[in-house]
Amino acid sequence: AQSVAQPEDQVNVAEGNPLTVKCTYSVSGNPYLFWYVQYPNRGLQFLLKYITGDNLVKGSYGFEAEFNKSQTSFHLKKPSALVSDSALYFCAVRQRDYGQNFVFGPGTRLSVLP
Amino acid sequence: EAQVTQNPRYLITVTGKKLTVTCSQNMNHEYMSWYRQDPGLGLRQIYYSMNVEVTDKGDVPEGYKVSRKEKRNFPLILESPSPNQTSLYFCASVAGGASSYNEQFFGPGTRLTVL
Numbered sequence: 515a516q517s518v519a520q521p522e523d524q525v526n527v528a529e530g531n532p533l534t535v536k537c538t539y540s541v542s543g544n545p546y547l548f549w550y551v552q553y554p555n556r557g558l559q560f561l562l563k564y565i566t567g568d569n570l571v572k573g574s575y576g577f578e579a580e581f582n583k584s585q586t587s588f589h590l591k592k593p594s595a596l597v598s599d600s601a602l603y604f605c606a607v608r609q610r611d612y613g614q615n616f617v618f619g620p621g622t623r624l625s626v627l628p
Numbered sequence: 629e630a631q632v633t634q635n636p637r638y639l640i641t642v643t644g645k646k647l648t649v650t651c652s653q654n655m656n657h658e659y660m661s662w663y664r665q666d667p668g669l670g671l672r673q674i675y676y677s678m679n680v681e682v683t684d685k686g687d688v689p690e691g692y693k694v695s696r697k698e699k700r701n702f703p704l705i706l707e708s709p710s711p712n713q714t715s716l717y718f719c720a721s722v723a724g725g726a727s728s729y730n731e732q733f734f735g736p737g738t739r740l741t742v743l
Contacts, residue, residue: 523668546729557632557718557734558671565729604670608729615686616661616732620670 516541518607518619526625527595535590535622537605547588548606549579552621558604564588575599595626630655632735634719640741641709649704649738651719659722660702661686661732662694664715671718677702709742716740 517540527533539545546565550558562573569581579590588605605619632653641647653660661676663686673686677696691713693705702721706713716739720732 518670520670548731550732550734557736558720558732559734560731563729563731606671615673615676617673617687618663618671620668 516607516609516615516617518605518617520603520605520619520622522622523620524623524625526627529597529626529628530594533592533595533599533624533626535603535605535624537588537590537619539586539588539605539607541607541609543609546608547579547581548608548616549573549577549588549590550604550606552602552604554601561590561603595624597626597628600624600626630733632719632721632733634717634735634738636738637736638739640743642743643710644708647706647709647740649706649717649719649740651702651704651735652700653702653719653721653733654700655721655723655733656699657721657723657733658699659724659728660696661720661722662692662702662704663718663720664688664713665718665737666715674704674717709740711742714740714742 519538548563549561552558564571564581572578577592602621604621608616635650658679662674663671665671672688675694677683719735722732723730
């Protein structure tokens with residue numbers, strides 16, 4: 515069965531500092547990996563995805579994520595955090611070869627402090 | 629504008645009173661899905677549909693029904709709602725079939741309270 519873990523419920527970072535939101539996954543085949551962001555009272559918005567190829571993927575709003583197959587991780591990063599990045603972040607996985615289901619992690623709340 | 633719409637956005641009801649939450653997408657997407665979001669649990673998939681007349685259970689299907697008679701619509705039906713179905717519900721759609729690597733488009737959410 516597929517599963518996604520986000521080990522931190524909350525991440526606090528000062529504005530201008532780099533941020534990392536962690537994600538690890540478990541899937542029996544090769545995964546498609548996604549990051550979504552949810553702002554208050556809004557639906558989820560797509561940030562970026564890993565399909566194949568370069569392990570470092572770049573997405574919206576200056577975010578990037580690094581796929582590490584040996585550690586089964588897909589951590590979200592940004593070199594310089596903004597207060598407006600404060601939101602709830604979800605990692606999701608879909609199994610490549612028989613991927614009817616999407617599985618989401620529990621979410622990490624990011625607070626960027628001015 | 630490409631979008632997923634849900635109605636109603638907010639609903640307060642009582643135990644046992646049947647309700648339907650509608651979902652519609654205008655992107656001609658094959659795959660549609662329903663999730664519920666609960667604090668600390670993230671999004672859990674209720675049902676999904678690979679195409680018209682093709683639906684299947686997700687991780688938490690108990691107490692819910694769905695139908696997919698048209699490609700654009702995927703209503704969620706609660707035949708006899710109970711308080712443990714109080715939650716925030718999201719509909720989503722994806723272009724492509726079972727092996728698609730495309731991202732999901734989410735609706736704005738429906739906040740349901742069952743008294």
